[in-house]
Amino acid sequence: MDLNLEYVSTYKMARAMVAGKEYNSAIPLLKELLDTPRSQISTMDIMFELADCYFHTDQLPESEKLFNQVYELAILRQDHHQQALTLKNIGLIEFRRKRYQLAAYQWHRSLEEADKMEEQDVFLKASILFNLGLVHSKLGNLEDALDYFNGSSALYEGTNSMYEIGHVYMGLGMSYKRLNDLERAVDYSERATAIFEGLNNVLMTIKTKVTSAVLLGEKGHDLEAEQMLLAAIARFRELGQFEEMGMTKVELAKLRLRQQKFRQAEELCHEARSLLPELHLYQAWINRIHGRIAKDRDQREEAIRRLKTAAECFKRMEEVKDWDDTMYELAELYLEAEDHEQAIGILEEIRRYSRQILEERGIAL
Template identity: 25%
Template sequence: MESLGQKIRQRRLERGLTQSQLAESLVSASAISQIEGDKINPSYKLLCQIAERLEVPLDYFLSETGEYLEQVTSHKLAKTLIMAKEYANAVPILENLLTSNAGEELDLLMDLATCLIHLDVLTTAKELLEKVITMSLKADDHRAHVWALHRLGLVFFEQQNTSLAMHYWQRAYDYLLEAGVSDQFLRAEITTNLALTYNRLGYYDRSTHLFLNSQDLLKNSSNLYHLATNYLGLGRSHYGKKQYKEAQEYWQEAITIFKSLDHIQYSIQVKENFGILRGELGENEEALEILLECVKHYRELGLEQQLSNTFAEIAKVLIRLGRTDEASDALNQAFEHCEPDSMYYAQCCNVRSLLYASLHQYAEAIEAAREGSGIFRKLEMIHEYHKMRLHISDLFKTLGDYKSSTEILEETQHFIQHFFREKGILL
């Protein structure tokens, strides 16, 4: 089916008119170009004038116009559903428009990819985003190209593939600057995401610098959610550097903003960070009280999927308090709420190792730590992998097996050096 714009262009060429001649005294030549490219829809009055100039009855366009307007309306409905976070309802509308070759394919693909990311259909989302990357380059659409690279990085980050996430976010950032895309918010968002990857890799000075850079880009912004996300990241970076006072200050800023925005889930997550921090400072009873409150809040909101990390942290506190039976129960609940081979499962293995070590069951502690470090290595969570390997080395030292302890350290150093060299990450 020919679109309205295609129909007008075909008739104009048949009449031997240029776009400027068709536009004369009606609209600009650029407006005719956009109409023929189906980028804008002419008003009814203008369509009547175009039909008269092209010497065809209005009926020549009316059927096409009706279908075209129906398509535009459908796409607007899909966008409205996306804004309302009703992604599952938007998907069939967008898929139907793509199947019938209706509307701007690039826009439809980007909207559909957005929906699939939120619905956790990540494999299909990746395929769509790769198509958008190729199409946007051909169309010379710089912003769409940056957007697709950015979203592809987000998909890999959600899949816990930190190095590929960093790769695409760095490409997005470099292309954004190279192409001169003047979108401070998009640049800030990509900068924040790069900071998250460095934070996850354990490079806290670099992540702190990037978070602050993003904050500077947002200094005149009213996007409080993004500001709060940066505060949360800055808190994590300072926590990683054991600068607990600074971490607490940033987290307090984050929790205040999240509460003001009614982002209850995020405010609970920050509260959980406070609980973990209290435990690190040796205030274990206070830490336990905060973490148990977080469990209660998550359950009240039906956020059972968030509980694995919280129960694992509770188990760690209970181990420090010498309440090993309760720690074992909390750890079992942590395992129940996480998927195998996930970062949370690896974290649970780490806590299991700590529990065995507290009971002087060192062989079991080493086995649990090896399992967890293997998962972190597979997920390319290098900082967590490094910490767990150091823990294994210390366990061998406790057993007096200094040879194995040294071998673990050498293997770990070799792998980390090879990892960064292979990924081309220069720090």
């Protein structure tokens, strides 16, 4: 009895660690439980928790192997809920690997299994639909993305999961932004802000306000956008969220760039650089902003150097669209100088790399 009690208590401790996102600490406990199986706790449950820990510690091959074993056991038990949950997590692995077509395939399978359950799990289905919205947004299928986000929102609205609804509204806002429907984008961003404020989720509220400010700036409401961004910078400073503060400073620098306030944009970029990790998406944006300023000042060599640095960083971060846009700006610089050989070389590189990425992500041309 003592051994059984110790076994159960170890499992509960491991689950508490997982809930507290202490994944590295939970792994040895879960591995110990797997090595000494007992009937009190399902081996499948332990494997699932361990696979989840491996996923969150970027041990993707180990995570995938265990999730596949869990899925096979779930099929034998005809457990549709476990099958749906496991396929959802396998999809997350593919999404992390940026294999978006495969992620979408796994999440569609997950949704099919969820639909077979006698008692529907609203939260599970809503989260799967949200993931499908994300992946279709990544694939450029924006209309499909909106359908999935709306489906997720409709399910969540029948529950008390306001935090999840807020995230869905953020997804809808970004999708409408990419469709250039800025009115709806602002509307959903404001809805998300109201939800997060109601939940007192301070950090997420500030992040959402930054998104709303960026959208307002793109609509030409510069003063309102500026005030919101400055307020967000101040709040991030108070909370010690320096990376978020750096990213927001870059967003304000973009606004200053559009206003042709180049000196202020440069100062903001300089301040942001020290707040961000060396390899970071917004470090690329800092160089891109500097490149555009140099171009406006007819500092051609400096503009080329900055844009090349930005493009290299975008490429390392696998941000294909931003890399593509930056490379086109670079090609335009060479065309303006009538350096056609360099310009053509860049355009060929864009074509070659874009094809490579599409093939890697399983998108047929």
